[in-house]
Amino acid sequence: MDAVIKKLMPAPDGVGKTATQRPSQQEVEAAVRVLLRWAGDDPDREGLVDTPKRVAKAYREMFAGYDMNPAEELGRTFxxxxxxxxxxxxxxxxxxxxxxxxxxxxxxxxxxxxxxxxxxxxxxxxxxxxxxxxxxxxxxxxxxxxxxxxxxxxxxxxxxxxxxxxxxxxxxxxxxxxxxxxxxxxxxxxxxxxxxxxxxxxxxxxxxxx
Missing domain, CATH: 3.30.1130.10 (GTP cyclohydrolase I, C-terminal domain/NADPH-dependent 7-cyano-7-deazaguanine reductase, N-terminal domain)
Incomplete structure (x- = not known):
């Protein structure tokens, strides 16, 4: 692939894997708990207990593009x-x-x-x-x-x-x-x-x- 594309597009390092090593689910949830505390709230209150898990799931969806290669989407032409x-x-x-x-x-x-x-x-x-x-x-x-x-x-x-x-x-x-x-x-x-x-x-x- 052209060097310009490589620079502009973080390419997958294999199926379901990117060049950047992802932290564990536990690390992500712990980080969200810290942010909730930083915002001034209590991560242990009822409304926020499951928020770290929800945020981790939402981030997987919202940033799914890191696991996809746009060049492959364009591979089939007519x-x-x-x-x-x-x-x-x-x-x-x-x-x-x-x-x-x-x-x-x-x-x-x-x-x-x-x-x-x-x-x-x-x-x-x-x-x-x-x-x-x-x-x-x-x-x-x-x-x-x-x-x-x-x-x-x-x-x-x-x-x-x-x-x-x-x-x-x-x-x-x-x-x-x-x-x-x-x-x-x-x-x-x-x-x-x-x-x-x-x-x-x-x-x-x-x-x-x-």
């Missing part, structure tokens, strides 16, 4: 496309991620397009790639680049365009506490990067009907 070689756009892909700085939610939607070169991939696979990267600790900028890079590397299309719109709870819940503000990021490769007209077409199609 060449019977009746000569179609124009833009393919999957827009409004809803996702939930977590900010790597404060570990609070990032809630948004991704718009992903590519210009196929004799082959296409199942539409659900693009959405799955978004989910895999979202289910990791992220910055929006890195996630945008990761999605574009893996699609470009695996499918080798004539170009990829990715736009992400998201609200960051680290801004809404803490610090300046500005609810409703949206961050927009985008990146382009290949024909999209080389052609302002293709960029305008992508953005126009994303905004159509909104």
């Amino acid at each position: 060449e019977e496309v009746a000569g179609y070689d124009d833009l393919v756009l999957i827009k409004d892909i809803q996702f939930h991620s977590h900010c790597e700085h404060h570990m609070v939610p990032i809630i948004g939607k991704a718009h992903v397009a590519y210009l196929p070169d004799r082959k296409v991939v199942g539409l659900s696979k693009i959405a799955r790639v978004v989910d895999i990267f979202a289910q990791r600790l992220q910055t929006q900028e890195a996630m945008t680049a990761q999605i574009a890079a893996v699609i470009q590397e695996v499918l080798n299309p004539r170009g990829v365009a990715v736009m992400i719109e998201a609200e960051h709870m680290c801004m809404a819940m803490r610090g300046i506490r500005k609810q409703g503000s949206t961050t927009l990021t985008s990146t382009f490769t290949g024909a999209f990067k080389d052609s302002p007209e293709e960029q305008v077409r992508f953005v126009t199609m994303v905004r159509a009907g909104n």
Whole structure:
């Protein structure tokens, strides 16, 4: 796999195993108990007794992307496309991620397009790639680049365009506490990067009907 992809994407170190050694279930639950005490509550009271176990289970779900390889999702392609070689756009892909700085939610939607070169991939696979990267600790900028890079590397299309719109709870819940503000990021490769007209077409199609 390309060096850029390796840098952007923590690759699994085997089935169900990542390069980072995970602590035990007991260690995780003990850490949650410490955080509950740090917050000022009693981890032994009735409502919190099972919270460490629930948090550990929730984290397994929310950060499942570390155990998945997005390149594998794109592995099966189709060449019977009746000569179609124009833009393919999957827009409004809803996702939930977590900010790597404060570990609070990032809630948004991704718009992903590519210009196929004799082959296409199942539409659900693009959405799955978004989910895999979202289910990791992220910055929006890195996630945008990761999605574009893996699609470009695996499918080798004539170009990829990715736009992400998201609200960051680290801004809404803490610090300046500005609810409703949206961050927009985008990146382009290949024909999209080389052609302002293709960029305008992508953005126009994303905004159509909104």
